[in-house]
Structures are given as C-alpha cells and as structure tokens.
Amino acid sequence: MxxxxxxxxxxxxxxxxxxxxxxxxxxxxxxxxxxxxxxxxxxxxxxxxxxxxxxxxxxxxxxxxxxxxxxxxxxxxxxxGELPLPEQTDAAGWRAGIEQTARSLRATILRHPWIAAKLGEVGLAYLGPNMLRQTEHMLGVFEAAGFSLDEADQAMNTLVAYVLGVSTGEAAMLSMIARSGQTQQEWVERLWPAAERAVQDYPRLRARYAAQRGQDLPESDQDNFEYGLQRVLDGLQTRLG
Missing domain, CATH: 1.10.10.60 (Homeodomain-like)
Structure with a gap:
C-alpha cells in the first residue's frame, strides 16, 4: 500500500x-x-x-x-569528537568531571566559532556517534552523583544550555572581530570612546566601564564564564544536598 x-x-x-x-x-x-x-x-x-x-x-x-x-x-x-569524556567518579567527585566538560565545550566552540550558529539548526545532529557518546557519559556522571536518570537529563540540559548561551555570544563576537581584520584588543580600543560617551547618563554602567578599561578581555570572559558555571553547579549541588 x-x-x-x-x-x-x-x-x-x-x-x-x-x-x-x-x-x-x-x-x-x-x-x-x-x-x-x-x-x-x-x-x-x-x-x-x-x-x-x-x-x-x-x-x-x-x-x-x-x-x-x-x-x-x-x-x-x-x-x-574533540571533547574529552569526563571521568566517572563517586558521588563526591562528580563536580570536577562536569566542570571539565563545561570548560572543554566552551573552548571547542571558541575554536570553531561557526558551530555556535549551527547547533540549533542541524536536524538530528544529536544522533551523531560523538554527541551520543558524550551525552551518555555525562548522564552517567550525573547519575553517579546521585541524580535519578530523569533529573540527570535535566541537569545535563541545564548545564549545556548555560555553556552554549555564553559561548555562542562569545563566538559571535570573535567572528565579527575576525571579519574586521583587527585583534580583539584593537577592536575594543577603537570602540571604547563611543561606549564611554553612550553611558555617561547611566552611573552604574559608567562605573562598570571605568573599572573594565584596560582589562585583559579573554581573561575577563573566562572569569565571567566561571562565575556562571559555579552558580549553576552550586544549584545542582543543593539539589543533591
């Protein structure tokens, strides 16, 4: 028929x-x-x-x-396939393995900025063998920590959503700067006077911009990423507690 x-x-x-x-x-x-x-x-x-x-x-x-x-x-x-698999440990060591995975995923996206724009629109990419292997392994780490399989899946999705959200913005910025033919520091230095003028009427933003002037941008981005990562993991740790 x-x-x-x-x-x-x-x-x-x-x-x-x-x-x-x-x-x-x-x-x-x-x-x-x-x-x-x-x-x-x-x-x-x-x-x-x-x-x-x-x-x-x-x-x-x-x-x-x-x-x-x-x-x-x-x-x-x-x-x-470039991502290392986090080490599966006992309940006490789960956090270190998940931190490693989150940092590796961010670093991989920044090495391949184009991937950030494609992850949400590549059909059944999650059925690829490398992605399946990574997903299965992360679920195992969260289960070993003490989460049920259902909540391990939710915890993993929450973590990945955070990493992708931050890294996608970073990757888009790096791609834009690369198209300009300038280094990241050169691009920011050219932008800075206009940015400072724009925030003159906003005291909190003016204070933040003044404090950030001259900072090492990759290091600052790393610090911001780590802050958010630790807060996500703190929340998951509380669930286990």
Missing part, C-alpha cells in the same frame, strides 16, 4: 551507502569541511568550494553526502 511518509532529512536517519569511492571517503570530506569552516566561515561552505579543496568534483561529494545540511550534521559531530 503506498505511503505518504517522507524520509527524515538527516544523515543519521538513513543507511550509509555501502560502496564508496576509493579515492575519497566521507571522513576526508568532513575533515576538510571543518577546516574550511574554521578558516573561512559558514558562508564560504559549498559543495563546489569543498570539492575544489579536495581536488574532486561536487558530484563525487554527493556520493557520500546528500546535501549541505547533512555535511553540517557531520561537521558538528566531528567537532564534538
């Missing part, structure tokens, strides 16, 4: 084609796609451009990847 069901548009929802072109593998394609995205950004990625870098025609790429959306799914999962 005919059916109107359409296949789910995701690389993880269809079988991998058995016959691959010997001279070019999916792994090579994905690795080069990540390099292209790191070097030139999202707008530069096309099957034609990627094929040129691989000395292959776009048709050769389509034998392994159905479209650009699938390519992004694969690239996101490839990047998640």
């Amino acid at each position: 005919p059916t109107n069901e359409q296949p789910i548009p995701s690389v993880w929802a269809r079988p991998r084609r058995g016959r691959e072109q010997p001279a070019l593998s999916r792994e090579q394609i994905v690795a080069e796609a990540v390099r292209l995205l790191d070097e030139e950004g999202i707008d530069a990625l096309s099957m034609r451009r990627l094929g040129s870098r691989l000395n292959a025609g776009a048709t050769s790429l389509y034998r392994h990847v159905a479209n650009k959306d699938e390519l992004f799914e694969l690239a996101v999962d490839e990047v998640y």
